[in-house]
């Protein structure tokens with residue numbers, strides 16, 4: 001099948017959006033994040049069209065889909081980086097649609113781990129963590145949060161006085177995730193956790209995410225270019241095509257779905 005055929009078939013796939021009842025059933029009785037009929041984009045350019053999403057407390061949801069489908073734009077929108085033309089974003093029933101990113105972090109308990117390498121390379125590991133608490137009222141709060149994280153991740157503790165630039169790729173990603181944990185968020189938005197990492201570090205990152213979800217009760221909304229890995233990890237998978245929701249199901253069910261496999265998991 002040619003690339004054009006795949007693209008055409010993926011578009012047809014998108015014409016069949018799942019009903020909101022399916023999204024509700026997947027998220028269970030206590031949705032933490034609810035997105036309803038969202039239209040959002042950048043300036044005048046609408047990227048997400050009538051997009052809805054539900055993820056329950058302490059659940060994980062992975063967005064997959066072709067390049068440019070708008071997966072990262074969903075995360076940008078939840079965090080407050082896009083223009084929202086219609087629809088609503090709610091966290092635990094509270095409307096957070098128009099909250100700015102600093103308030104998402106400080107008041108709503110949403111943290112965002114960016115796709116790009118975002119460590120402050122010339123700062124130490126410890127200083128990077130303190131930066132995660134820059135919105136706290138006192139530096140002491142950030143410092144004690146950093147100590148909590150060092151107890152949890154000895155790998156970072158052993159390197160606390162080293163500049164972040166000397167860390168391996170996996171350690172950098174651990175530091176980025178940890179920095180987002182300083183404010184003790186309830187919802188973690190993670191863009192491409194495995195991008196650019198060697199296989200052994202990919203496993204490490206997914207183990208950390210698993211622990212955050214299942215031990216610490218964090219809710220995770222992520223985008224993952226390694227779609228199979230992301231769907232195997234997540235409770236819920238959504239397939240996004242051209243800014244529209246094309247399919248939603250349990251992650252493991254989507255991995256086993258032959259259409260999803262052929263069109264989005266490389267066969």
Ligand SMILES: Nc1ncnc2c1ncn2[C@@H]1O[C@H](COP(=O)(O)OP(=O)(O)OP(=O)(O)O)[C@@H](O)[C@H]1O
Pocket residue numbers: 042047065066067068069070071072073074223
């Ligand atoms: N900050 C921005 N300003 C303007 N347009 C943007 C911005 N970020 C993304 N876009 C556009 O929005 C569209 C969707 O991009 P997005 O990054 O959300 O897709 P994606 O599904 O995450 O893609 P990929 O898998 O390639 O990362 C693209 O056409 C992109 O050019």
